[in-house]
Amino acid sequence: MNRKLLWAINLTILLLLAVSVTISYRYLYPAKSIMLSCSSELYDSSDPLNGARHYLLVDIMAKAQQAQINYRYFNLDGTSAGTIRMQGQLNDYDEAANRFDFSVYTKEESLDERLDSRPQHMQYLSYVSSFNLDSKGMHNLSIESLDLDSHRDYAVVLFQPSNTVCGCRLVH
Amino acid sequence: MQLGDCLFDVQKGLLTHQVTQEQWQLPRAEWQVLRILLEHHDQVVPKQVLGAADAEHPPLSDSSVTRAIFMLRSFLGPVDEHLIETVKGKGYRLKLASSSAKKRGLSARYNWIKWQRIDVSTWMKMLIALVVTLIMVLVLGQWLSTVNLETQTTAPFAQQTLTLESGQQVTLSSFATSKTNNTLLIALAERLADDIKHCESTPWRKVFLSLSHDKQVFNITLRGEKLGQSVVRNLKLTDFRQSKAFLTDAWLAEVSLCE
Secondary structure, three states: OOHHHHHHHHHHHHHHHHHHHHHHHHHHOOOOOEEEEEEEEEEEOOOOOOOOEEEEEEEEEEEOOEEEEEEEEEOOOOOEEEEEEEEEEEEEEEOOOOEEEEEEEEEEEEEOOOHHHOOHHHHHHHHHHHHHHHHHOOEEEEEEEEEEEOOOOEEEEEEEOOOEEEEEEEOO | OEEOOEEEEOOOOEEEEOOOOOEEEOOHHHHHHHHHHHHOOOOEEOHHHHOOOOOOOOOOOHHHHHHHHHHHHHHHHHHHHHHEEEEOOOEEEEOOOOHHHHHHHOHHHHHHHHHHHOOHHHHHHHHHHHHHHHHHHHHHHHHHHHOOOOOOOOOOOEEEEEEOOOOOEEEEEEEOOOOOOOHHHHHHHHHHHHHHHOOOOOOEEEEEEEEOOOOOEEEEEEEEEEOOEEEEEEEEEEOOOOOOOOOOHHHHHHHOOOO
16 A cells, blocks of 8 residues: 555544544534523413412523523412422534423422412422432423524424423523 | 465476465575476485586585475465475475365464465555544444434424414414324314404414323413514413313403404
């Protein structure tokens, strides 16, 4: 094998390694960050006569590898009905699907002293996340953009595996 | 003339190893010794005969003959060196009759030695080719997994476009994790579509619906415009009962989806 061919092979290997390392770095350390704020009206369909109605504010923040999701529940009069704070990491960002994958490792809950006013949605979220954290040690979820209007800073996203659609404001 | 793995051109005095493709132009002593051994193959040939003088050359000394035998054996290699046998006190014998049988018996050893004979540069070539192939496969796999040009966003399970009395159109999209067992979601979408159809007009252009995987939470997201501003409204209905009743006339009147 002549010397030129050997050099060509060496340079090719070097180039392939450089490309591979670059792709791996981008894959392992997605530079994408996200900050969403979503507000919702909550209704307890099983108790319509008592006007079981609450508001929910969800703040989602992910930067570098850190992720935080805060659920804040409010009564109609604006007083707090409880909060759930989840902390974890951003595992992946799928650019083709515009989807963020998270793993939540810790959760803090603070409840209103009057347990009867605890929103059903909060009970539901608390149960599902606790179940996953207790059994698997983590609560995995993904957020996928279904309808994005970056000019007006709005996005409709789909949470999985809960299969929840939600319209959110993009925060910069 | 075939000698084990070697081909001997008697006329040119050229010995070629067919495995390594190595060629050896025999010096006079080796050429003469091998030629005479071939002429008397499978017979004992004394040193004096092997080193006899010819018309052009003087006789070879015993040590020259011994050295020529050594060189020939070296070139034949460990597999075929036995072809030239030393008969103590008498001379040498080139064994051609039994060589093929012995060669069969030595085939395993032969294969191993054949591998050993591949020189370092060949091993390097093979190693480089293997490394390059491996890296290319890894990079290609990684590239395919990261550079996917097809959009993989989740498609709605069902979608319908409603036309209101004013001619305004509203798109209603339902999202489900499975393509089966969506009876409740379909019924809820129909119920909601009936309600929106009765609106003369509405600020909402798109309606997104989903039912949680355990069918405990029904989510409605309305997307539209009011006074040139983008607006979103999220409604989440929770019902833990066995028989679900997410949408009622009273609730629809309360939330007033037309506004």
